[in-house]
């Protein structure tokens with residue numbers, strides 16, 4: 001089951017560059033939330049703060065409070081624990097090149113020492129079905145390397161990999177940016193199904209995509225959250241002039 | 253992206269190459285390819301020459317006895333280098349068992365944990381200096397550190413000397429190969445909640461393993477022919493010995509002894525020994541390659 005995320009006064013830096021400034025928002029449980037904004041405005045940085053990936057960069061730093069349900073993720077949990085509960089799908093598919101499809105999908109379990117064959121088999125099948133990839137790969141799960149799939153298949157495999165550890169929140173950073181329309185619509189269908197069980201945060205440059213999949217949308221600009229509201233409100237009647245300019249294509 | 257109307261290109265436009273231009277590119281391509289082939293030949297020629305010469309000089313002395321007998325005493329015919337072949341294998345196995353894990357561990361530390369840290373820079377510097385230490389110095393050092401306190405030469409001392417010579421190569425190639433593993437792959441593992449040390453070992457190291465294996469093989473091949481460090485440590489032995497705590501025979505030592513002897517028969521045996529040494533190195537490197545590739549391609553764990 002998903003869990004809500006409360007962000008309070010989040011600030012993030014790369015070296016001395018103040019990349020995110022005073023972000024406050026609430027991401028509701030079991031819904032999809034879209035983040036939009038021009039390139040370089042800090043969307044990726046923001047989602048990386050939600051699973052403590054930001055701090056893996058030696059020059060990066062963050063302050064503020066991020067609460068997952070009741071847990072303050074920066075003070076009351078270890079990064080490893082948080083990343084198991086908050087799955088992430090990256091902008092570009094990043095399969096483990098030395099592993100088969102099967103091993104890729106259950107890598108999160110195996111690398112954490114989980115060995116029960118039967119449960120691993122079940123998890124692979126369930127996750128690949130959830131990611132709408134099962135039918136395409138079920139015959140060469142262990143024969144083919146994960147890197148030998150097409151880009152769109154790789155991305156769905158990465159989604160399956162994130163789902164296999166059974167997270168409560170799924171962060172998707174432009175999951176469809178490198179994909180063709182067919183794969184993209186598969187991933188959108190997937191988000192539709194997943195959001196009944198998971199809390200989903202999806203970064204996208206595609207307005208229609210945000211409008212199709214997300215209940216809520218946040219608009220970022222230059223490291224600030226300009227506006228956060230229901231997707232319908234953002235796209236039909238935004239409060240802020242800058243949001244309106246962006247969604248009508250007047251800049252960015 | 254702004255859209256511009258497509259315009260007809262005027263003649264001589266660099267984007268639309270002329271015939272002469274294409275011919276020039278073609279010629280340049282041929283010249284560069286030719287140079288590459290030439291360079292390959294230059295690289296391979298010494299190896300081919302050495303092999304050819306060794307076969308020419310040594311093959312005639314190779315017989316079953318060479319592989320089954322210990323050296324014959326002066327004045328007697330026949331004899332072989334069986335004990336030296338086994339001895340070399342033992343010493344090299346010892347050296348690899350000690351040197352490769354330590355070297356890889358140090359390389360992982362340098363690449364994954366020690367970046368920009370004082371200890372990291374110190375280790376890197378030490379490895380580079382160690383790489384430049386002449387092998388005879390390594391022999392003398394292990395002599396005073398291991399052989400003298402123990403009061404006797406030993407296979408173990410020889411293994412230690414060769415292990416220390418392997419470490420810098422293994423460490424530096426491990427570090428360099430790990431540096432080629434894309435950040436995205438590490439992030440994939442970290443993002444799944446895999447701890448950093450586990451990511452380093454099970455993901456980064458595994459992804460880089462083909463290159464690291466090459467590095468280990470280079471280190472192995474390099475020390476396999478070393479004579480100087482063994483002179484003061486393993487010392488050599490004319491008889492069978494399987495005790496790691498006793499002096500042991502080794503091919504390079506036996507070759508050395510035979511080569512500086514005044515007897516023609518021993519000279520021929522030295523050539524044969526050299527041939528066997530090179531072939532053994534080539535075979536072991538190839539075997540490791542084949543098995544390692546099999547493990548990696550399967551993608552199992």
Ligand SMILES: Nc1ncnc2c1ncn2[C@@H]1O[C@H](COP(=O)(O)OP(=O)(O)OP(=O)(O)O)[C@@H](O)[C@H]1O
Pocket residue numbers: 014019037038039040041042043044045046057
């Ligand atoms: N590893 C890094 N080191 C230094 N600066 C960085 C790093 N990653 C991002 N930045 C900077 O932080 C700012 C925000 O980057 P971020 O990747 O969060 O933008 P984004 O909104 O995801 O953009 P895009 O839509 O192009 O993916 C940019 O100005 C970028 O230059």
Ligand SMILES: [Mg+2]
Pocket residue numbers: 043044045091173
């Ligand atoms: Mg981004």
